[in-house]
Amino acid sequence: MAEALARLRGVTARYDGVTALDLVDLDLPDGRITAFCGPNGSGKSTALRVMRRLHAPSNGTVEIAGRPLHDWSPKELAKSVAMLSQSPDAPPELTVQDLVRLGRFAHKRGFRGQQSEDRAACDRALEVTEMAHLAERPIGRLSGGQLQRAWIAMTIAQETPHILLDEPTNHLDVSHAFEVLELVKRLNRTEGRSIVLVLHDLNMAMRYADHVVLFDQGRVAVAGPTRSVLTEDHITEVFGIECRLIEIEGQDVPAVVPLPSEQAILAR
Amino acid sequence: MNRIAVPTRLAAMAACLVAVTVVATGVGSSALPLDRVVAALIGRGETMDEVIVWTLRLPRVALAILAGMALALAGALLQRVTRNPVAAPSILGITDGAAVGVVAFLWIFSDDANALTVSIHWQPLAAALGALVFSALVAVLALLDPQGRSPLRIILYGISLAALAKAAVTLMMILGPVYRAGQALTWLTGSIGAAHWSDVATVAAGLVLATVVLALLGRLVRQLVLDPDTAASTGVAVGRTQLVFLALAVALTALAVSQVGAVGFVGLIAPHIARFLHGQFTEGFLAATAMIGGALVLGADTLARTMAAPVELPAGALTALVGAPLFLWLLLKERRTHG
Numbered sequence: 100m101a102e103a104l105a106r107l108r109g110v111t112a113r114y115d116g117v118t119a120l121d122l123v124d125l126d127l128p129d130g131r132i133t134a135f136c137g138p139n140g141s142g143k144s145t146a147l148r149v150m151r152r153l154h155a156p157s158n159g160t161v162e163i164a165g166r167p168l169h170d171w172s173p174k175e176l177a178k179s180v181a182m183l184s185q186s187p188d189a190p191p192e193l194t195v196q197d198l199v200r201l202g203r204f205a206h207k208r209g210f211r212g213q214q215s216e217d218r219a220a221c222d223r224a225l226e227v228t229e230m231a232h233l234a235e236r237p238i239g240r241l242s243g244g245q246l247q248r249a250w251i252a253m254t255i256a257q258e259t260p261h262i263l264l265d266e267p268t269n270h271l272d273v274s275h276a277f278e279v280l281e282l283v284k285r286l287n288r289t290e291g292r293s294i295v296l297v298l299h300d301l302n303m304a305m306r307y308a309d310h311v312v313l314f315d316q317g318r319v320a321v322a323g324p325t326r327s328v329l330t331e332d333h334i335t336e337v338f339g340i341e342c343r344l345i346e347i348e349g350q351d352v353p354a355v356v357p358l359p360s361e362q363a364i365l366a367r
Numbered sequence: 368m369n370r371i372a373v374p375t376r377l378a379a380m381a382a383c384l385v386a387v388t389v390v391a392t393g394v395g396s397s398a399l400p401l402d403r404v405v406a407a408l409i410g411r412g413e414t415m416d417e418v419i420v421w422t423l424r425l426p427r428v429a430l431a432i433l434a435g436m437a438l439a440l441a442g443a444l445l446q447r448v449t450r451n452p453v454a455a456p457s458i459l460g461i462t463d464g465a466a467v468g469v470v471a472f473l474w475i476f477s478d479d480a481n482a483l484t485v486s487i488h489w490q491p492l493a494a495a496l497g498a499l500v501f502s503a504l505v506a507v508l509a510l511l512d513p514q515g516r517s518p519l520r521i522i523l524y525g526i527s528l529a530a531l532a533k534a535a536v537t538l539m540m541i542l543g544p545v546y547r548a549g550q551a552l553t554w555l556t557g558s559i560g561a562a563h564w565s566d567v568a569t570v571a572a573g574l575v576l577a578t579v580v581l582a583l584l585g586r587l588v589r590q591l592v593l594d595p596d597t598a599a600s601t602g603v604a605v606g607r608t609q610l611v612f613l614a615l616a617v618a619l620t621a622l623a624v625s626q627v628g629a630v631g632f633v634g635l636i637a638p639h640i641a642r643f644l645h646g647q648f649t650e651g652f653l654a655a656t657a658m659i660g661g662a663l664v665l666g667a668d669t670l671a672r673t674m675a676a677p678v679e680l681p682a683g684a685l686t687a688l689v690g691a692p693l694f695l696w697l698l699l700k701e702r703r704t705h706g
Binding site: 148181187197 | 586589592593594596597599602647648
């Protein structure tokens with residue numbers, strides 16, 4: 100494992116007194132695609148928010164790229180870690196292009212306007228997300244899939260080695276979800292960016308993640324390489340459902356087939 | 368409109384503002400034709416004209432423009448910080464807070480003979496203090512409320528505290544010295560009245576300071592169109608930035624209303640007109656907003672002193688006449704989009 104992207108030690112985080120993370124220890128590998136999975140309210144999003152310093156933990160220490168989180172200035176951190184939150188929001192009149200430009204904030208200095216490197220970064224971001232032809236369109240007039248790609252373009256324009264995505268496939272249909280995850284894979288494989296994303300769909304995690312962290316009730320149930328984490332036993336234990344992994348001919352990853360738990364069937 | 372280059376658009380607005388200024392300087396109880404106004408402005412007019420222009424008209428015109436600019440900038444900043452298009456100094460209780468400051472000042476520092484025991488020059492400070500106290504109250508309420516970050520809650524707190532401030536003002540005016548009540552009333556409706564170059568200098572100095580701050584932090588203003596989490600992820604220290612801009616908006620409001628009284632709705636409508644004419648995400652949005660605010664207050668004041676001459680109407684009544692319907696329209700539109 101290369102140098103860790105993030106290291107959490109004894110991290111506890113609360114929202115209005117409700118514990119969302121409970122004494123979490125976690126090491127995330129650099130240069131990989133890591134998926135955070137787990138039931139609703141298990142702490143996935145909170146862990147991401149704590150790592151991006153959007154939520155202050157009440158206890159414990161967090162390191163990003165080997166440096167304590169509190170050591171980073173806002174702009175330094177923004178040049179190292181970009182994050183797309185679960186429901187980002189901007190005025191509907193804003194054009195895609197203007198939105199993507201906002202991702203360049205940390206790179207600008209002083210009075211200078213848009214520099215050539217900013218323009219290049221925005222153009223590239225629009226290109227890899229296949230949004231270039233919609234650059235002039237107000238974001239209020241995009242479809243769900245396009246809107247999600249516009250936000251991802253803004254995140255990419257930030258040109259950070261690390262990207263955190265909180266449920267990037269939320270509200271997307273299967274084909275759009277695949278599109279986003281293929282993009283994530285490209286960013287990782289061809290540009291070497293490390294990506295941490297919250298995913299609900301275990302099949303997507305199985306296919307795209309190198310490393311999986313399974314959260315359960317504010318704790319890390321198990322973390323490690325995808326195939327060793329997403330096992331029938333672990334999924335059953337964390338989600339409380341029966342589950343079968345089925346190898347499909349011609350596919351390099353098995354399909355995750357969740358089944359109602361025996362107890363649920365008996366209760367009927 | 369968007370096809371025209373940004374500098375050209377801003378220059379056109381500046382030219383309009385200058386034209387309105389020249390016209391406004393000309394009209395009045397002894398009307399001057401435009402050529403004589405221009406001659407007096409560039410120092411080539413007759414002595415009498417120059418006195419009318421430089422001593423009587425121009426300070427008032429300049430004060431109206433500068434106060435309008437300050438109010439408009441305050442409105443634009445508030446709309447960005449709260450991410451709410453209907454936020455404005457008069458809606459968030461800042462203007463009414465300033466009114467409490469002024470009326471309390473007039474009451475506390477009046478002696479038995481209705482004379483002020485301290486210099487009237489402290490009145491702007493009293494207005495600023497009142498504005499500060501009430502905006503701090505809104506901020507504290509919003510921070511104590513778990514959903515207080517939502518723009519609608521902030522507006523609701525602002526409106527409630529504005530109502531409280533209005534009640535306090537009314538009570539103080541009834542209980543306070545009678546002569547001062549008249550003076551307070553003039554202030555409350557927003558009236559520019561007799562302006563002096565020293566007042567103009569005060570507001571101008573404040574605006575210069577604000578301009579320097581905004582020139583340094585201008586990009587942050589644009590970054591705040593993003594929700595707080597996303598803005599933070601792009602590198603903005605959100606809490607600190609919001610605090611700085613809120614403080615700046617409060618200072619600008621206090622600066623303006625302490626001189627020209629509670630002229631309402633300019634801070635609300637000027638950014639929207641600028642949005643329509645210039646675009647809210649285009650460079651120079653704040654400059655456009657400021658010029659439009661200046662033109663609005665100048666126009667209102669000019670109409671106010673000429674429409675029913677020799678009776679002077681309060682300029683604030685005219686801006687409210689335009690602003691209140693627009694506020695309602697914006698509220699209804701918001702409800703439609705956020706259903």
